[in-house]
Amino acid sequence: MSEFLLPLIFFFIAFFYSSVGFGGGSSYLAILSLVIGEFYEIRTTALIFNLAVVTIGTAVYVRHKVFDFKQFWPFIVFSIPMAFLGAQLKLSEKTFFLILGSALLLSAFFMGLRVLKRKNENRSFSWIKRSGLGGSVGFLSGVAGIGGGIFLSPILNLSGWANPRTVASLASTFILFNSASGLAGLIVADSFHFDADFAIPLLISVIAGGSVGSYLSNSRLNIHVIRGLTAILVAYVGLRLILLHGFGMEI
Template sequence: MEIEILLPILFFFIALFYSSVGFGGGSSYLAIMSIFLTDFYEIRSIALLLNITVVTIGTLMYVRHRVFDWKLFWPFLLPSVPLAYLGTQMRLSEQTFFLILGGLLVLSSASMLIKFIKLNFQPREFGTWKRMGLGGAIGFFAGLSGIGGGIYLSPILNMANWKDARKIASLASVFILFNSLSGLLGLLSANTFTFDGQLTIRLTIGVLIGGVIGSYLSNRTFNTRLIGLLTAILVLYVGLRLLMLHGYGIKI
């Protein structure tokens, strides 16, 4: 099957899985495109565009259903945007970039899996300064790794039982949107933003449809636990694959 047909179909399912739990899918877009495309900056540019497409849909859905809460979320968002921009300005080799991304994804997936296996966590509140510190740190690593960062933030908040799952998913969606836009601006300012127009349109259509369906499911009385578990396993596989491929040259 040709890449022009295979990738949009594959990205449709990735967007469906990820958007159902408030994510954009940027990590998996990066990993999969690295198999088929050779231009490092093109891979990052397209992944950010697709991320923005998916989480914009999710954000609008959460706002419409009044799940989004600016009073709770602004401390996470305010410091993350400039630090995400700063992260995009770091010049990394392709190997270093994918090793960092792979390591962060493995840690993130481990946190997600622990949450599903062990559910009896004591609720924990985060004060304004703690939320700002956490948001800023994750924003920087989001910019560094070329994705929105919600996949790093959400497992931490879920493990701490900070708020209910839908509230955390809505924060993750908005967090990814803000940081992806900041990352895109960073690529533009560094003159490293580039993409294939025809391929990007096809991929955008695929994630747009998947994002609409996934966001719809996440805002209904639909048990997303199974989808969340599958997402955690997918993230783990993607992270391990990047580490093995770029660290040891082994394909899995």
């Protein structure tokens, strides 16, 4: 893959995902698996890119006063230790990508449903329900090597927990803490592998894409169009991972 094409791809991945409060970890994993041979280097690099993008997004949401810690803390506090534990699981490369692909297809399905369901609701979730959901998604995110917002956000949007921008703010913050916890889990498990010479140019690209996407997410950008495009991208990535690692088929 061209040395100029790869940073451009990562820029647009970061742009699309950050515009709806995500970090892009799932697509980073898929693309990195094509150019990096070492499994744990793929996971480490994707988590670092994820962390960089959502740090920017969270800062933007805080600045625009969308961030609501009183509502968010049960999701986050209980997800951190579960993401840490999930990241320490020793999975084969095939099992890892099949789990990730299946989870992404399910997430894309719920994202698609949310695009069709335009009506916004504001349902109250008890702190126990928020904690349970946060812990469950946190563990899955640790296993899958991503921040988990791509799983949490569609569930909350579909259930009508809050308006889309509040959910996007939570997703960004959720990914931030879970990515950091997941990286800590990789370090403790002696699975942290990072090639700075290869990754730094791509890191600059995702920071640039994440900055633009996070800014536009708080403007008049049509969030439904972006969410629909993101659902298509997520579905493609999930299907590709399952076909490639489960059946040896390329698409």
